[in-house]
Amino acid sequence: MLRPLSIFTLLCLSIPPLAHGHDLKLVVRNLSEPGGTLNWMMFDSAQSYDAGDNSVASGRHRVTGDTIELTLHGLPDGTYAVRLFHDENNNGELDTNLLGIPREGYGFSNNSGERGPASFDDAAVAVHGDQTIEIRVR
Amino acid sequence: MSLRRRQFLHLLTSLSAAQLASLEVLAAKEPAWASGFAGVVDDMAPHDLEVYGDIPSACHGTLYRNGPARYARAGRRYGHWFDPDGMIQSFAINAAGISHQGRFVRTAKFVEEQAAERFLYNGAGTVFRDSLPVRSNESTNVANINVQPLNGELLALWEAGSPYRIDPETLETRGRLHWNDDLDGVPFSAHPRFDERGHLWNIGSVPFVGQPSLVLYHVSADGQLRNWRVHKLDFAGYMHDFVLTPQYLIALNSSAVLESGETFVDRIHWRESQPSQLLVFDRETFDLLHTIEVPATFVFHFGNGWQDRQMLSFTACRYPNSDIVTHGMRRLAGQQPGPYHPAPELVRYDLSLQQRSAQITSLDIAMEFPSFDGRYPFTSQAVIGSGGQRNSESELGSAVQSVDPRTGEHQIFDYGPGIIVEEPLFIPGPDGGYVLHSFHDYQHQRSGLAILAAGRLAEGPLVKADMNRVIPLGFHGCFLSA
Structure with missing residues (x-):
C-alpha cells in the first residue's frame, strides 16, 4: 500500500546512508503560543541556502508547545546551516508587513542574523561528530 | 538611598585616603537632578498630592504622561533617555484633590524581560553583551514617548513601531494596535496631530529597510484607518514630529542622517553639508x-501650523545639530553633569509655496516641549513650552513660558534651579484658560503639578501640588477633561 512519505522517510532518502554518519540534534526553543507549523530547512552550501532549494533535509511539524526537538541520523561530516520559521496561521508562508519585516517567528542556526536574515556563513555549523544545534525562535 | 549610592559607600570602606580624595570629586559630580533619571522598578500605586491653592474646575480631569521609567535590571543600566520601558503616569485632578499613579506599558519586550528578570535586548542607544537577536523593530518597542487619546482609549506611542492601547481608567495595557497586516509593526511616530474633527494624522519614519521612506497615516475620530501611503525619501534624516495645516502635512527630513552604527542612536550622524528638506504633502491625497x-x-518638536493663502507658517524648537540626541540624552540618562548640548531655539518658518522657499525667523528664545490650544490647531496662536534651558543645571527647562510667534510677545515664569518643568499643556477655561505642567523638585526630592493662568504666566502658579515621591522624568502627554 502506498502511504505518504513521513519526514523521517524523506530524511532517509535525502541523506546518503553512511556507516559512520553523525547524529545531529535540533532543538528549537521559544516557539510562541501553541498552534501553527514549524518549517525548517537545512543546507550544506551557500548556493543552495541562497536559492532555498536542494536542502539536505527539511521538515514541517505541528507546534504544540514552546520547544520542538528532533534528531537527524547518519549525517556526514560537513558544514550545515538551518533556517526555520513558525507558520503561525498555517498559510504556508512567512508573513511580513509592507516593509518585508516578518510578522511570524523565525530563526537561524548559531542564532545568527542579528538584524534580519542570516547569511549561510553566519549560520553555518561544522559537523564532525554527534552534536546539538539550538535555535531560539525570535 | 539608591543602589548606586550604597554600592559607592561600600566601595569607600576599602580605599586609601588618596583614592578617597579622588572619588570624592567624582561623587560630588553626581548632579542633584539625577534623581529624575533614577527610574522605578514597579508600577506606582495611587498616591495623593498635597495641594496649595484652589483648583479651577476647568482643570478637573486627568493629566496622562508617558516616559522612560525602567532604567536597570540585574545590575545593568540603560545609557540613553530613549531606552527605558515606558510608564504611563496619571494625575487625576478633582475638587477633592489630586492623585498620582503610574503603570508600565506591558509591551512584548517588557513582559519578556520581566519574566527573565534581566534585559534581553539592546536599547535604542545601549548595547548589552549577549543580547538576543530581534525578530523586528517590535522586539524592542518600549512605547515610551507619548500618550494620546483615540476613540475612547489611550495610545502609548513609540516612534519606530506600533502604538500600544491603554485603558484610560486602569492604565492597563490592552495590546498592540493593529491597523492591518501591511502596517503591522510599521513605524508610527509619537506625535500624531489632530484636526478640528478629531481625526488623527501621523507620519512613520522608515530609515533602514531598503530605500529610506516615510509612511503617512489618516485615522478618523472613531479609530478607523482612512488612508495611508508610503513615500520614498532622498536620504534617511531623523524625523520625530511634523506639522499639520488645513490642506497640508509638512515633514522635516533632517540633517541628522541614519547611517551605520551599532544602535539606533549610534547610527545618527550629523551631516552639516546635507541640507534638510521640508516635505509638503497634500493632506487629502498624500501626494x-x-x-x-x-x-x-x-528638530524634535514643532508647534502648530497655519495657512494664509499660499503662505504656510509654523514654529519649531530648532537645534544647530543633533548633539541633543547623540550626546545630551546619553548624559541625562547617565546622570552625568555637562558639557551641555546647544539649547533649542524657537523659530518661525514661513513657507512660500509659489516660490518654494522658506523664511526662517528666530524668536531668540530657548524652548522645548511646545504645545498649543488644541481646539484651534490651525490658528496662529501662542506657543507654550518649557524654558530656561540656557541657564539650567540639567539642560532641561526650569521655566514655563508662552510666545506669540507673530508678535514675539513673551511671558515666562522661571522656578529657578532645583525645578525641572515637564511639558506644559493648555487647558481651556475662563479668562484665557490655564497651563498645567508636572515638575520635579530635585532639591527636595518631591514631584508634582502646577497650574498657571495662561494669560498671566509670569505671575507664577495659581495652584501648586506636590508629593513625597520622585516621578521618572518623561516626555509627552495629554489632558482629558472630567
Missing part, C-alpha cells in the same frame, strides 16, 4: 507637492 531645502537643521 508630495513640494520639497523645499533649508540649511542643515535638527
Whole structure:
C-alpha cells in the first residue's frame, strides 16, 4: 500500500546512508503560543541556502508547545546551516508587513542574523561528530 | 538611598585616603537632578498630592504622561533617555484633590524581560553583551514617548513601531494596535496631530529597510484607518514630529542622517553639508507637492501650523545639530553633569509655496516641549513650552513660558534651579484658560503639578501640588477633561 512519505522517510532518502554518519540534534526553543507549523530547512552550501532549494533535509511539524526537538541520523561530516520559521496561521508562508519585516517567528542556526536574515556563513555549523544545534525562535 | 549610592559607600570602606580624595570629586559630580533619571522598578500605586491653592474646575480631569521609567535590571543600566520601558503616569485632578499613579506599558519586550528578570535586548542607544537577536523593530518597542487619546482609549506611542492601547481608567495595557497586516509593526511616530474633527494624522519614519521612506497615516475620530501611503525619501534624516495645516502635512527630513552604527542612536550622524528638506504633502491625497531645502537643521518638536493663502507658517524648537540626541540624552540618562548640548531655539518658518522657499525667523528664545490650544490647531496662536534651558543645571527647562510667534510677545515664569518643568499643556477655561505642567523638585526630592493662568504666566502658579515621591522624568502627554 502506498502511504505518504513521513519526514523521517524523506530524511532517509535525502541523506546518503553512511556507516559512520553523525547524529545531529535540533532543538528549537521559544516557539510562541501553541498552534501553527514549524518549517525548517537545512543546507550544506551557500548556493543552495541562497536559492532555498536542494536542502539536505527539511521538515514541517505541528507546534504544540514552546520547544520542538528532533534528531537527524547518519549525517556526514560537513558544514550545515538551518533556517526555520513558525507558520503561525498555517498559510504556508512567512508573513511580513509592507516593509518585508516578518510578522511570524523565525530563526537561524548559531542564532545568527542579528538584524534580519542570516547569511549561510553566519549560520553555518561544522559537523564532525554527534552534536546539538539550538535555535531560539525570535 | 539608591543602589548606586550604597554600592559607592561600600566601595569607600576599602580605599586609601588618596583614592578617597579622588572619588570624592567624582561623587560630588553626581548632579542633584539625577534623581529624575533614577527610574522605578514597579508600577506606582495611587498616591495623593498635597495641594496649595484652589483648583479651577476647568482643570478637573486627568493629566496622562508617558516616559522612560525602567532604567536597570540585574545590575545593568540603560545609557540613553530613549531606552527605558515606558510608564504611563496619571494625575487625576478633582475638587477633592489630586492623585498620582503610574503603570508600565506591558509591551512584548517588557513582559519578556520581566519574566527573565534581566534585559534581553539592546536599547535604542545601549548595547548589552549577549543580547538576543530581534525578530523586528517590535522586539524592542518600549512605547515610551507619548500618550494620546483615540476613540475612547489611550495610545502609548513609540516612534519606530506600533502604538500600544491603554485603558484610560486602569492604565492597563490592552495590546498592540493593529491597523492591518501591511502596517503591522510599521513605524508610527509619537506625535500624531489632530484636526478640528478629531481625526488623527501621523507620519512613520522608515530609515533602514531598503530605500529610506516615510509612511503617512489618516485615522478618523472613531479609530478607523482612512488612508495611508508610503513615500520614498532622498536620504534617511531623523524625523520625530511634523506639522499639520488645513490642506497640508509638512515633514522635516533632517540633517541628522541614519547611517551605520551599532544602535539606533549610534547610527545618527550629523551631516552639516546635507541640507534638510521640508516635505509638503497634500493632506487629502498624500501626494508630495513640494520639497523645499533649508540649511542643515535638527528638530524634535514643532508647534502648530497655519495657512494664509499660499503662505504656510509654523514654529519649531530648532537645534544647530543633533548633539541633543547623540550626546545630551546619553548624559541625562547617565546622570552625568555637562558639557551641555546647544539649547533649542524657537523659530518661525514661513513657507512660500509659489516660490518654494522658506523664511526662517528666530524668536531668540530657548524652548522645548511646545504645545498649543488644541481646539484651534490651525490658528496662529501662542506657543507654550518649557524654558530656561540656557541657564539650567540639567539642560532641561526650569521655566514655563508662552510666545506669540507673530508678535514675539513673551511671558515666562522661571522656578529657578532645583525645578525641572515637564511639558506644559493648555487647558481651556475662563479668562484665557490655564497651563498645567508636572515638575520635579530635585532639591527636595518631591514631584508634582502646577497650574498657571495662561494669560498671566509670569505671575507664577495659581495652584501648586506636590508629593513625597520622585516621578521618572518623561516626555509627552495629554489632558482629558472630567
